Amino acid sequence: MGRDQVTRRAVVGGLSGLAAAGASGAFAQALPAPSQPVTLNIIDVAGQLQLTQAGIDRFRAQNPKLVSRINFQRAPSPELPGKLKAQQDAGRVDIDLVLTGPGAMSDGVQQGLWIEVWSKYPDGLPKAADTYHEQALMMQRNFGRDQGVAVVYSPSGPVFEYHANKVKTVPKTAADLLAWVKQNPNRFTYARPVNSGPGWTFLMAMPYILGDRDPKDPMKGWDKTWSWLKELDDGIDYYPAGTAVTMKELGEGTRDIIVSTCGWDINPRALGIVPKEVEVFALEGTRWVPDTQFMCIPKGVPNDKVAVLLQLMSFMLKPEQQALTYDKGYFYPGPAVKGVTLAMAPQESQDVIREYGRPIYDKLIAELPVEVPLAPDRLVAAFRRWDQEVGARKSKQ
Secondary structure: OOOOEOOHHHHHHHHHHHHHHHHHHHHOOOOOOOOOOEEEEEEEOOOOHHHHHHHHHHHHHHOOOOEEEEEEEEOOHHHHHHHHHHHHHHOOOOOOEEEEOHHHHHHHHHHOOEOOHHHHOHHHOOOHHHHEOHHHHHHHHHHHOOOOEEEEEEEEEOEEEEOOOOOOOOOOOHHHHHHHHHHOOOOEEOOOHHHOHHHHHHHHHHHHHOOOOOOOOOOOOOHHHHHHHHHHHOOOOOEOOOHHHHHHHHHHOOOOEEEEOHHHHHHHHHHOOOOOOOEEEOOOOOOEEEEEEEEEOEOOOOHHHHHHHHHHHHHHOOHHHHHHHHOOOOOOOEEOEOOOOHHHOOHHHHHHHHHHOOHHHHHHHHHOOEEOOOOHHHHHHHHHHHHHHHHOOOEOO
16 A cells, blocks of 8 residues: 555554544533524535435434524535635624535635634544544544544545447546547536535546656646646536536536546436436546545634534434435445444435445445545645646636
């Protein structure tokens, strides 16, 4: 395994980091329950409600003395950090909980937007090492740190979906894909990485696939990747703002190949957005770049709400709620905690994954190495550089 692949040594390092964070618990502030039920304002910038809203609604129903109402809203991930920072600077935060992927999570860590829940309230959450499975614990350590709480996990991607009746010779290597895109202009695309799970896994996987000098350094170590992406750009007409558009275009037949992930492959086919018969491939040299979504409490949220949110976060890490995250394959497999199997999921989830899941995913999950994604500051730098050098002329909001 490579030096940055997920290993037990890396996880042990993560455990020690979390233990160090928890050591400050003696100084943590104890939070009393609210005197009356609170209204929670939750914003989703990662499509996470599809996986977690049922569990969140269940918490509200079971805790009427804590929560009177929950308001849900959705927004694009790139817009959230600036909006939240403006509220915090004005001393008027009206967002109580953020459901986010690594993009806004990383921006928030860099800008100091989140409460350090693991270190400030160590008794308010379950012990991470006892709760998360190995890969989710790695993501908690590298992205959630002591601020976000990992709630769902997927080995993610990248994989490529394609119409088998249109793509007669399936690309096997990065060179093959580049040649195909040049020979078939405007028949391939991927979404802007900062706002797309498939987009960001693709961006981080290409340095491994291309054999770049330092896959962990997008500014100094990705010479082959930036060159390849710019050459690929010659055959791409535009980059959609989000993944859903790429799925729609694949389903309509205006694209023959798109970048995808396990969940984005399974779920749109189950929903009828993409034809069931669409196939997938992975390039030679592919490494899994895992994806995780988090729950984050912004700084400035009142203590009575923080007390309730800590209970909600703990509730969402219980096996009963984790089993709901199998959903319709949207973030396959989904659970971030140990010991949650498909047999524990609702029957509808089991049926969907049985019909639309792919045996090849179990094979690839077992065979392909898993890489630690870029650290938050380097991920933000990679997004910025992609926006400036690759997507600037062709991205659509």
